[in-house]
Amino acid sequence: MLKAQYLFRLDDITPTMHWGRFWGLLSVLLKSRVRPLLGLVPDNQDPALDVADERPDFWTVMRQLHSEGLVDIAQHGYQHTLRSRPGLQVIGRRFGIKEMSEFAGDSYASQLSRLDAGQRVLESEQLATPFFMAPNHSFDLNTLRALKTCGFSALSDGIALFPFERAGITLGPQQLWRPLWMPCGVATICLHTNEMGPHEVGAVRAFLRTRPKLTCFAEQARRPASTILRRATNASFTVAYASARSAKLAANSLRAAGQPRLPRGLPERSQQSCI
Numbered sequence: 615m616l617k618a619q620y621l622f623r624l625d626d627i628t629p630t631m632h633w634g635r636f637w638g639l640l641s642v643l644l645k646s647r648v649r650p651l652l653g654l655v656p657d658n659q660d661p662a663l664d665v666a667d668e669r670p671d672f673w674t675v676m677r678q679l680h681s682e683g684l685v686d687i688a689q690h691g692y693q694h695t696l697r698s699r700p701g702l703q704v705i706g707r708r709f710g711i712k713e714m715s716e717f718a719g720d721s722y723a724s725q726l727s728r729l730d731a732g733q734r735v736l737e738s739e740q741l742a743t744p745f746f747m748a749p750n751h752s753f754d755l756n757t758l759r760a761l762k763t764c765g766f767s768a769l770s771d772g773i774a775l776f777p778f779e780r781a782g783i784t785l786g787p788q789q790l791w792r793p794l795w796m797p798c799g800v801a802t803i804c805l806h807t808n809e810m811g812p813h814e815v816g817a818v819r820a821f822l823r824t825r826p827k828l829t830c831f832a833e834q835a836r837r838p839a840s841t842i843l844r845r846a847t848n849a850s851f852t853v854a855y856a857s858a859r860s861a862k863l864a865a866n867s868l869r870a871a872g873q874p875r876l877p878r879g880l881p882e883r884s885q886q887s888c889i
């Protein structure tokens with residue numbers, strides 16, 4: 615019988631993240647033998663991710679988690695500085711992703727130099743791996759080519775059901791931002807621990823109690839089998855996902871149009887945040 619495999623990725627892992635929330639969720643995951651993929655920002659310059667005092671033991675703790683085989687590590691961008699770059703992403707507006715990017719649209723040389731700089735930071739901390747995740751899920755073909763040149767082999771992203779290859783990089787699909795049942799394939803649940811309260815952690819705990827079939831990124835990052843059936847299933851899923859997102863965005867716009875406007879001066883959600 616077909617059954618989905620689930621893996622968890624935790625984004626925006628920095629020395630200034632919310633440590634209490636990070637440990638709270640990590641302990642829930644480890645208790646259920648989940649090996650999450652941690653997205654480490656090599657040189658964070660995004661003030662939105664500075665939510666607590668810097669932890670001097672950050673890199674030591676990350677090394678220990680990794681060396682004990684409790685987590686996989688991915689490089690999450692370089693400095694996590696997002697700028698508006700409409701229409702340039704591989705995964706963009708049609709999938710409901712805000713068009714903010716650290717890389718998409720820049721030249722190959724510029725992307726290569728910044729990816730390399732990030733990789734050097736992680737190398738100096740003995741935490742470099744062949745895995746990558748782009749801030750705001752935003753990258754273009756030059757990003758993939760530059761990743762390949764830097765020696766990366768896999769990226770966590772892609773609206774599909776099964777891992778697939780593009781420009782020589784394996785893409786481990788990432789479709790969920792909270793635990794949800796999937797019919798089959800490999801489902802990555804992307805979580806931001808800085809923003810998770812007891813309700814969100816409770817939902818993860820409840821999901822894990824259902825004993826889902828678990829996997830980890832390292833397992834899915836191997837060169838994927840490219841059968842006709844898999845390619846067709848991925849293509850159908852991509853179309854269905856984009857249609858569902860469009861319908862949801864249209865419904866949200868209609869709902870918003872029928873609601874009174876916010877009084878001036880009320881803050882909107884930061885455009886800089888990484889979803």
Ligand SMILES: [Zn+2]
Binds near residue numbers: 625694749888
């Ligand atoms: Zn991020």
